[in-house]
Amino acid sequence: MNISPQLHPPTLSEDGILACIGRHFPLAHPSLLLGRGDDCTILKAGQPLCMSSDLFLEDIHFRRAYFSPADTGYKALAVNVSDIAACGGRPLAFCLGLGLPDWADMPWLEDFFGGMASLARRYRLALAGGDLARSPHLHISITIWGECPDTGTFLVRGGSMPGDTIFVVGTLGLARVGLHELEAHGPDAATLWPFACAAHLRPEPQVEAGMLLGRAARNARPPALMDISDGLIRDLPRLLGQNGELAAPAAIGQRLGASLVLPHHLLHPEVIRHALTQDLDPVQEALRGGEDYALLGSCAPDMLPVLHAAIPALYSIGTVTDDGVLSCNNAPLTGLCGFDHFATEENGADNS
DSSP states (O other): OOOOOOOOOOOOOHHHHHHHHHHHSOSOOTTEEEOBTBSSOEEOOSSOEEEEEEEEEBTTTBOTTTOOHHHHHHHHHHHHHHHHHHTTOEEEEEEEEEEEOTTOOHHHHHHHHHHHHHHHHHTTOEEEEEEEEEOSSOEEEEEEEEEOOTTOOOOOSOOOOTTOEEEEESOSSHHHHHHHHHHHHGGGHHHHOHHHHHHHHSOOOOHHHHHHHHHHGGGSOOOEEEEOSSOHHHHHHHHHTTTSOOSSOSSTTOOOEEEEOOOGGGSOHHHHHHHHHTTOOHHHHHHHOOSOOOEEEEEOGGGHHHHHHHOTTEEEEEEEESSOOEEETTEEOOSOOOOOTTOOGGGTOOOO
16 A cells, blocks of 8 residues: 655745745835845835834734634734824835744745735835744734825824814724624624624725825814724723823813714614624624724814715714713713723723
């Protein structure tokens, strides 16, 4: 009897991985004077740049059980692009740090870089450089930078004033539904929850809306702006400066609050359907959210019609108050948490 030798996937090499990267990301790019291949990239920048960095870690931010390699590459970059959108910037380029475990092979890398490159092409993003290493777990780290759009300005979280309108661009709570269903049913969840699973696996950064908001600020008091990554209930206090991180809030000496109005017609049907099947409050589920990557902001009330005309997907969800209290639909928001990487269920975190 002849026994065939066991076949093993070809061993990866650094040169092979770099060649794979080169098939998906060109070396030359209008944003770079010198691209990958040297010790440093040289940027072509004649104005201020905004920069952000995020980790994307297996079994912390995603699971291979239901994230395809292309989904993984796409979302790792998308969450960084969303940060640029949140300050009204135009994304230019990024650096990629990649720790690869032994199971990674060339077909996986081709799909991973293919998903990442599909988003990079949409925004004409350059892969400027990075680093590769062997790792016991899949480890992805991205640093991204962007520029201020023409005739616009970078936007920041601070600047809310009592009486300002609170607005959102994007959906609330839909990615949370996708996470729960994917955890419970794996890839099959997409059959019954297509929009929710897509929101979790392939979020849409609100780049165009962010740049329009930045441009609108040139003739008026700039909107306050951020993206929603940990859920509206956790990120709204950050927008208002309740966590003490804002260096110079506009309403100095005041503790800002918010009175939200969030009727069901503003929620995605899959958020409502999922909440009702679980005997949960759809509004509270939308507030808890997590990984929505919608834009959350505030602006002077007289700016709202202009912003809505320019950004039809923008909608009002409430008003900034001067009492330090957060409420929604006339009920105080107490005991409701968003996502916190370092908290536990015992101290009130919602890490689902």
